[in-house]
Amino acid sequence: MDSEQVDDPSRNSQGPNSSASTVSPTTETARTERVSEPSDAFQALGNEIRMGILDTMLERTDGDGPSRVSFSTLFDESDVDTSAGFAYHLEQLVGLYLHHHDDGYELTYAGERIARAIATGTYTHRVDRPSVELEDPCPFCDRRELEARSSDNVVTIACGDCDRSLLRLGFPPAGVESHGDEFPAAFDRHHRHRLALAADGVCPDCSGDVSGRLVTPSADVADELPAEYDDHVQAEFSCHCCGIELRCPVTLAVLDHPAVVSFYHEHGEDLGDRPIWNVGHEWAETVLSEEPLAVRVVTELEEDVLALYVDEHVSVVDVQRSTDDG
Structure with a gap:
């Protein structure tokens, strides 16, 4: 995701003969105190x-x-x-x-x-919940056999037809318990916001500094993917303070980019209405370079095409758009 830091210091525009002195701004750093072991x-x-x-x-x-x-x-x-x-x-x-x-x-x-x-029982409760059927089709086999289940405060989104696990992520016990059968929607929003924070450089757990990079999937993830995804890469976000790592498809890392939001808005759609385990078949990712890694993410609606070029640090470095009339 693109980030921009605006630095607007005061400027002294007085000429060389001016008697007024120029005062350099004082830079203060945060004071960290360890109050307990x-x-x-x-x-x-x-x-x-x-x-x-x-x-x-x-x-x-x-x-x-x-x-x-x-x-x-x-x-x-x-x-x-x-x-x-x-x-x-x-x-x-x-x-x-x-x-x-x-x-x-x-x-x-x-x-x-x-x-x-x-x-809220974060350290004291464990919630196991029977499977809940989802309306969304599986992004791999297109069958409506997706289900969400919670076991030991971990939610799994899986397909009962092709037997693939799409997501397996932790979810606080209060989230599963308080939302009832609607917990998959809460789970989606929870991790959508966590991912957006990480992509914006802020750790969703400790608020520390996060950096991103493109990586090849782990062996476990690669085994879950169909053969046509052999050259697939992922976005990885790592916190330099607490060490948490989040991995996701590159597409999910760019969903909040202004170009994407406006593109879907112009077509009368809101990507927030789609769950992160299936944002739509119109998306495609292509690896453009391996050293360093670079990816083009493309989405198409009504013959209107939006392409985002993502560099090795998971930053969108270019955006292109074309329609059927050029």
């Missing part, structure tokens, strides 16, 4: 009383951010007999998970993140 951070959570404190704090967090809660309110919500014993557990959370102010306690960023993860 990972083992200490998770050890502080190993107590039901402290989990209850975080839960109470989360209940009092609204859309404007964490709210401050008094000691007495937190104590009254707990099952602890003495205030002294409760104060000990509360103090174990101060610093990393709670801020202590004169008028009460407030969740830190880490405190809110861990409290929400616990509340």
Whole structure:
């Protein structure tokens, strides 16, 4: 995806005889502070009383951010007999998970993140769900035999006719549980946004810096593809902070490009209405170069053709469009 950084510093246009001095802008860097060792951070959570404190704090967090809660309110919500014993557990959370102010306690960023993860069962629940039939045809055999199933918080989209697995990706337990039989649609939107973030250079897990590159598919993926996809390549996005890697067809990496969005809009269509496991048969990918890798992604609607040229870093470097009348 193309990215653009606009740098608009102040400029001094005074002539050489001007008495005014030129002040160079000061560049400040972010200050990173390690406030705890990972083992200490998770050890502080190993107590039901402290989990209850975080839960109470989360209940009092609204859309404007964490709210401050008094000691007495937190104590009254707990099952602890003495205030002294409760104060000990509360103090174990101060610093990393709670801020202590004169008028009460407030969740830190880490405190809110861990409290929400616990509340939604991210670390404590496993959801297995029977298969749900999908209306979309399989992009490989064109039979309407696709189904979605969830096992151990991993959703698989597979075809019952050609027996190919199209997608197998993790999905938070709350996503499967709360959406019922509509969980495949939620799964689609979830990973569509994750992929869009990664393609835009931001990690969907930690918000770290992400870089992209074109790669050949792994052996497992290659085995799932028909013979006509022997020269297929994928887009890979890697986070330099947490190390997560996302791989997908190059087509999926360019769906949010302005040229693609406007192209489909002009034809009265919205690609957001199509699931990521089948965005349409009108798409085609062609490898133009192997060293470095470069791919042309083409889509055609009503004899109107859009071609995007993608370089080795998964950046669209050129866009061409042609119609039947030239």
